[in-house]
Amino acid sequence: MTALAALEGMDRLTSGEALVAQNVAFAIMAITMVVAALRMVTTRNVVHAALYLVVVLAGVAGQFLLLGAEFVGVTQVMVYIGAIVVLFLFGIMLTKGSFGEDDGVSSEKRLMAGLVGLLVFGVMAAALVDSFEDAEVAREAPSTTAEVSDSIFSTYIVPFEAVSVLLLAALIGAIVVARKD
Amino acid sequence: MSAVTTLAGMGDRAVLAADPLLRGDIDLGIVGIVVLKVVVAFALLLVSVMLMIWFERKLVADMHNRIGPAVAGPFGILQTLADGIKLFFKEDLIPDRSDRAVFKLAPYLSLVPAFLVFAIVPIGGDFSGDGTVTWFGERTYLQVADPPVGVLFFLALSSIAVYGVMLAGWSSGSKYPLLGSVRASAQMISYEAALGLAIATVFLTSGSLSTHDIVATQVEGNWNVLATGVVPFLVFLVAGTAELNRPPFDLVEAEQELVGGFHTEYSSLRFALFFLAEFMNVITMSAIAVTLFLGGPSGPILTDTLGWVWPILWFSVKVFAFLFGFVWLRATLPRFRYDQLMDLGWKVLIPLSLGWFLLIAAMRVADAEGWPVAPVVVVGLAGMTLGAVLLSGAVAKARAERLADLDATEGVDA
């Protein structure tokens, strides 16, 4: 019954029982994500790594859904799983033989990757702790698409237009990648 | 001030756009109804796929002046069932050089999204009212689920379905499947963009992403196909056909060059699942087209007794028209070349649907602000023409450069 309770959980967020169910659902997803993330960096097959990444991203989408941010959750699937990992897979097929197993990374690269990973983790953790600390995130009604739209076109209008410039840069980057000379 | 109240009203409607069955607490009775609905939808989908495959074979046979399936059951109607049962008894082969885990995973990735998409399609319900039916004392929609992000759910699932095709081809460890799957995934993502832009215009008129709301705004013949100015509908049809990898866009399994395309190495039940998913997608794509553009199940209810049958009937008739069209296309049109396919998708459909979306949006905003609409249309069309000129200029430039490149290399050779 826990899964069921988790699904209806949003309606009774105030009661402690529902929160427990939601936490259970969160824990299941989080564990799956962590396992998939670990497998992603340990597997020797690049395509398998990309597929584990899909699992992690799907988990993120699930977490958004659990928080009632449906639009963001579905967007996560569309953009990350539907476009970005597909790009990765194309990239793998383009460069690495189609069945290339990675024959081990040099320890130097491993060290660098570990350092970068630690750094990113540190920055993100610090940012999260700094901005939220023990603030309780408001658990109001789930955010609808109209509300998302409302905040994009008021508070976040400048970042929104900046995205278009970013996309422009991405497209020009693409053409540079593909040029023969 | 009015703008703010409209927005608030929309917010309310978006929240209410949910199946009344599942709005409150969920008890065992409701779970029972949900399971019943799901099982009915599931069975309906399987039976209609069975009939669709038979119908396609029979109709194509008629158009080819052949007889087609005629042995199993009356008019050969059980042919699909017989074929399906046969596949259970076939040896399941996994190629030596395949990536076994992914090879086994791929059919699931094709089949499961195909099943799930159908969940958001309203197949009945009286839309002159609030589109509900009453079952066992509970009011509910005649659709499996009505998530507020409805149509996005469809797009998200179709982007997952790309993986089925892509991984099937990659994991086979063989030439033809790999070529087929790379082609297929590039084709599917190209046309997904056109599909998404065509759908965006529908959201302008409906003001909601939920399929139920989209149908509810199309009652009394006020269908989106006209409200959005036909162009998005046509783009959706072309892009939908390409997304389904159906003729004339079936380069994925162009049998003359790629044997069976991505599923060449699949046999037995794994092949059957791909086949099933393919035809299921044809049915759901037709159903989605009906929902988005042709008013879904809405239509006149002609009798009082058994009134709930009429919407289902209208829905079936509309979907059937699309299915007939898909088969007709297959029998009539020769296959596109890959470059023609890419050109059509990227250089025609995507810019066209983007331009059309902005045009309709500008018209609606102008209407709401109380400006005359005609000048806006003129300016919009002028803008679109300018865009088209720019685009064709760019195409011409690229082509000329390639020709110059070629001439230069030929000069070196000589």
Add this chain to the structure above:
Amino acid sequence: MLGQYLPVVVLLILAFLFAALSFVASRLLAPRRPHDRKAAPYECGIIPGRETPERFPVRFFLVAMIFIVFDIEIVFLYPWAVAHGGLGLFGLVAVLLFSLAVFESFVYLIGNGALEWGPVRRVRHAVSPARTSTSTIRRAGVREVGLEGRTIGDESGRAA
């Protein structure tokens, strides 16, 4: 609100069960006669002479790249389309600017030949001009159908 996803979850489980049970049935019913030839890559009966291509044209990569851009644009267009009534002219201008920026870079991309797939030069008259639809298509419904190569009225041929 999340209750709306309950049927989807049920359907998901049902679809998985269906596929998994079908596999079980197939495993029980299907014969198992493994053979090297069966497990070899399918090449229409020819012994593979070349390996599977190692690399694909970079154009496929470009397509995926451009798709991301349009996907992101679509994702921004949807919420605006839903709520455009309340955002009025301001929203329209913002979206127009956004679309313009994307379209402009798209035109630049096409101008640089990113989406040029076709043959560079079309070969005219690769097929002899004598081959037209009248010379290759036979009308159906007349008696000749299926009698190619036979003399019409040759009763001995038909009897055989």
